Structure formats: structure tokens, C-alpha cells
Amino acid sequence: MNRAPLRQSLIRGLVAACAWGAVLAAPAAWAQPGDTLAHARSAGVIRIANTQASPPWSMLDDKNQPAGYDVEVAREVARRIGVAKVEFVADQFKNFVEGLKAGKYELVMNDLTPTVEREKQVDFSAAYGLEDFRIFVRAANSDIKDRPDLKGKRVGVTAGTSNESWSRATLLGSEIVTYDNGGLVFNDLAIGRIDAVISSHFGGMKYATVNKLPIKEVGSILTYQLSAAAMAKNQPALREAVSKAVKDMHADGTIDRLSNRLLGVSYQMSVEVAKAEKQ
Known part of the structure; x- marks a missing residue:
């Protein structure tokens, strides 16, 4: 009996199965940048980076859990854009832009200022902090x-x-x-x-x-300097949703309540003082 055709058939079948398995295993939603928000909503989780070492913005509490102003704002933003859970990813400031571009996380929320140089590489939401x-x-x-x-x-x-x-x-x-x-x-x-x-x-x-x-x-x-949520380029749905959440939080007083509790100052009052100083 000639077993060569059988072996070739089995090999072809194995290769096809592996290829199909790779397609199934691949995170297709992440392949399209515009689908990031939809993927996060479907998965029920969004990855948000911060240093966890820059109080009062982000730090670890006495239970070794992420805490601080940016952390609380991030949790509320996630809830308002329809994502049930936040997975906080610890990273360094110098890595944030490249981390977003590489897909290590979907947002950075850690006192990050939307500078001209950064805006060439990543997008920013409406501002939620000023210092x-x-x-x-x-x-x-x-x-x-x-x-x-x-x-x-x-x-x-x-x-x-x-x-x-x-x-x-x-x-x-x-x-x-x-x-x-x-x-x-x-x-x-x-x-x-x-x-x-x-x-x-x-x-x-x-x-x-x-x-x-x-x-x-x-x-x-x-x-x-202002601070805002940063995200990879070409994700308009995510940017719009996060910006709307932040603007709504300004309008309903949530930003002020969080800044008063965690920073000891009204965000709105800080903005007015900054405007006066620049005039």
C-alpha cells in the first residue's frame, strides 16, 4: 500500500487545522483599531495604564490595590462608556506612548498632559485634570x-x-x-x-x-498643565465615548467631587485660578 498520499493528506489537514485554529485564537476585534471600544464592551474589561507610584494620581493603597484620583476617574469613565471592569496595568511614564501604540493597554490615565509631541503619536480625550x-x-x-x-x-x-x-x-x-x-x-x-x-x-x-x-x-x-486620557490613534469611537464621559462628569459635578475628596481642591476652581494667572 502506498502511504505517501495518506501522509500528504494528513499533513495538509494538520496545516489547515493549525491555520484555522490561529484564526479562531487571534483577537480579531483588536485587529481593527476602530473596534477597540466595541471589543472592550463585549469583553467587559478595559486595560488602563498608570504608574501606581505617583500619588495622589495613582498609587497602591494599604491593600495593595490601585488608588488615587486618576484611578477613581478611570473607573467612573469605564462605567459610563459601558465597560464593567478596569484592569489597571502598571507602567512608567516614559513607556506610555509606546505602550499604547503596541496595544499593551487601551487607555493611559495618569496625569498625562496632551503635549504637541504626544498628540503626533496618540490621541487624547477631553481633560479631566489640571495642576x-x-x-x-x-x-x-x-x-x-x-x-x-x-x-x-x-x-x-x-x-x-x-x-x-x-x-x-x-x-x-x-x-x-x-x-x-x-x-x-x-x-x-x-x-x-x-x-x-x-x-x-x-x-x-x-x-x-x-x-x-x-x-x-x-x-x-x-x-x-492639563491631564487627559490617552489612547492609540484611529480609535474615534473610543475617543468620543471617553470625552463624552469626562464632559458629563464635569457637568454633573463628579469631577469636582472626586478632586475635592482626593486632591483637596475643586477642579473647576483650579481652572479659574489658572486662567486668571495667565491673563
Whole structure:
């Protein structure tokens, strides 16, 4: 008996079965960027990235669960766009844009500012946060009182943040030192490895208070920055749904309630103060 045809038939059948299995196993919904929202609704889960190390925006609570302003806003946004569960993915600021482009997660919600450079690569929703950025120094430091005093100093920033890009563009006479972990930058400030840190008022004060660090805020406000949800390009349905959820949360007072409870300040009042400062 000639077994060759039988073997060839079996091989062809096995190859076809493997190919068909790959098609079945492939996440077809993710293959089409415009289907991301539909897929998340169907699966009942959406992946949202944050650092989990940048209080009060995102952090881990005493039960080792994600917490903070961005986390609470993210959960409410997910509910309003029709997704039952949020899977929080821990990542670093410097990885957020590439993580979205690579499909590691569907949204980033962690005090991320919609800068011109970022908007070339990813899309942003309506803004849900606003903060002012300050100079932080050691409590015993009397040399640095405001921005001009940073010349010739080692200034710490978190890598990949708008703090880093602003500092590199503005503090031309300073040595900019980057940190992957936003918490370590304050630890190094406290022990004198760097002279100053550029950070948000909320983030710096929160970290100093929680960790009882001998640091203080000095000088005038350096800049104001908005924060919004980021997502991969070419996902109009997701962008529209998230923006609508955020706008509705502004309108019904949810954003203000969350910012008052978790940041200790009214978001709307912050916006008015920022407008007044810029005028």
C-alpha cells in the first residue's frame, strides 16, 4: 500500500487545522483599531495604564490595590462608556506612548498632559485634570528661592513626563537628572543627591507628607498643565465615548467631587485660578 498520499493528506489537514485554529485564537476585534471600544464592551474589561507610584494620581493603597484620583476617574469613565471592569496595568511614564501604540493597554490615565509631541503619536480625550508645577527643595535649603536660582543646579524630574520636557526646554542652565520612578526623585532630594525637583504641587506635597520627607515647596508657579486620557490613534469611537464621559462628569459635578475628596481642591476652581494667572 502506498502511504505517501495518506501522509500528504494528513499533513495538509494538520496545516489547515493549525491555520484555522490561529484564526479562531487571534483577537480579531483588536485587529481593527476602530473596534477597540466595541471589543472592550463585549469583553467587559478595559486595560488602563498608570504608574501606581505617583500619588495622589495613582498609587497602591494599604491593600495593595490601585488608588488615587486618576484611578477613581478611570473607573467612573469605564462605567459610563459601558465597560464593567478596569484592569489597571502598571507602567512608567516614559513607556506610555509606546505602550499604547503596541496595544499593551487601551487607555493611559495618569496625569498625562496632551503635549504637541504626544498628540503626533496618540490621541487624547477631553481633560479631566489640571495642576500647577513648582520647585521642591530640601527643607534646610535657603539658596534656592525661585526659578533663577536653579542655574547650575541638579534638578530632578520623572523620565518621560511633561516636567522633563518643560525643564529641558526652559532650565537651560541646569543639569536635568531623570528618574524612572517618580518617588525616588524625592528620596534623592531629601538625602541631597540632587538640589531641586520640578513636580506638581499635589504630587510633591502628597509624597512629602506621606513619606515624612524634609522637603518644601518654593517660588512661584512655573506652569499649568492639563491631564487627559490617552489612547492609540484611529480609535474615534473610543475617543468620543471617553470625552463624552469626562464632559458629563464635569457637568454633573463628579469631577469636582472626586478632586475635592482626593486632591483637596475643586477642579473647576483650579481652572479659574489658572486662567486668571495667565491673563
